Amino acid sequence: MDQQSPDGSVTIWLDQLKAGDPAAAKPLWDGYFGRLVSLARGRLRAIPRAAADEEDVALSAFDSFCRGATEGRFPRLDDRDDLWQVLFVITDRKAKGQVRHETRQKRDTRRAVHGSQAGGGADSAPDVLAAKASPEPSPEFVAEVTEECAKLLEMLGDGQLREIAVWKMEGYTNEEIGKKIDRSIPAVERKLAMIRGFWRGSVRYELE
Amino acid sequence: MNWNENPDLPAEVRARLLERLASSTIREVAICKMEGATNEEIAGRIGRSVVTVERLLVAIRCIWQRESMR
Numbered sequence: 001m002d003q004q005s006p007d008g009s010v011t012i013w014l015d016q017l018k019a020g021d022p023a024a025a026k027p028l029w030d031g032y033f034g035r036l037v038s039l040a041r042g043r044l045r046a047i048p049r050a051a052a053d054e055e056d057v058a059l060s061a062f063d064s065f066c067r068g069a070t071e072g073r074f075p076r077l078d079d080r081d082d083l084w085q086v087l088f089v090i091t092d093r094k095a096k097g098q099v100r101h102e103t104r105q106k107r108d109t110r111r112a113v114h115g116s117q118a119g120g121g122a123d124s125a126p127d128v129l130a131a132k133a134s135p136e137p138s139p140e141f142v143a144e145v146t147e148e149c150a151k152l153l154e155m156l157g158d159g160q161l162r163e164i165a166v167w168k169m170e171g172y173t174n175e176e177i178g179k180k181i182d183r184s185i186p187a188v189e190r191k192l193a194m195i196r197g198f199w200r201g202s203v204r205y206e207l208e
Numbered sequence: 209m210n211w212n213e214n215p216d217l218p219a220e221v222r223a224r225l226l227e228r229l230a231s232s233t234i235r236e237v238a239i240c241k242m243e244g245a246t247n248e249e250i251a252g253r254i255g256r257s258v259v260t261v262e263r264l265l266v267a268i269r270c271i272w273q274r275e276s277m278r
Contacts (some may be wrong), residue, residue, distance in 0.1 A: 145234060145267060145271075146271055148234045148235065149234060149267065149268050149271035149272065149275075150271060150272075150275050152234075152235060152238050152268075153271075153272050153275050153276075154275075165238075165242065165272075166272055166276065168241060168242055168244075169238070169241055169242075169265070169268060169269055169272065170269065174244070192242045192243070195242050196239050196242050196243065199235055199238060199239050199242075200239060
């Protein structure tokens with residue numbers, strides 16, 4: 001399902017879920033779980049992991065979403081665009097939390113190893129100095145830029161908003177984009193405003 | 209002349225300063241672009257040079273292109 005299914009279906013399932021009907025979770029699961037796993041996989045790329053980890057993150061995110069929707073914690077959850085925003089934010093946060101946890105554990109392990117070696121503390125000093133003297137942006141910076149760019153696109157889902165953002169970024173006019181999607185210029189402008197709203201964080205949700 | 213493009217500064221200093229371009233700057237550039245702002249206007253809004261804006265836009269397009277091919 002997902003971006004190909006009629007928006008009305010998603011809206012109905014969301015209404016049912018918000019009304020406390022657990023059966024509505026099934027079609028949403030079928031349509032979105034795979035995408036959440038892919039999203040989590042991308043976020044967990046930096047750490048050693050098993051395939052189960054990304055599925056755990058996606059599962060946990062979907063569970064939080066269902067509970068939040070049932071408890072009325074997402075007031076602006078009306079259509080598939082809203083749905084993807086919420087799922088994206090929850091999954092992104094959970095994956096990042098997992099990365100932070102793993103990184104912290106790895107660092108603690110390294111400290112323990114270095115601390116047990118004679119002169120271990122000095123071994124790491126040349127690396128730090130080399131990194132500071134490098135004229136190239138650090139890998140962390142490159143990774144941050146790449147992640148932010150990818151995140152902006154992912155926030156828009158796989159549908160029309162994403163296509164419009166890419167075209168606009170490539171320099172297409174609103175009129176040209178309108179022709180591509182067979183919509184009026186005001187309709188394109190509304191979509192662009194929606195994109196900006198998502199990125200500005202005006203579409204905020206109360207998350208656990 | 210902006211801090212990250214000043215040739216009088218050592219390369220490593222410029223590189224470090226460039227890193228201060230936070231993720232929020234990239235997001236702001238993308239938002240401006242969705243508004244239809246020109247590169248000059250975007251540069252004015254984020255307080256960077258047009259060259260920096262052009263570089264960021266190229267980076268965004270490249271990364272988006274790669275993401276779209278996945």
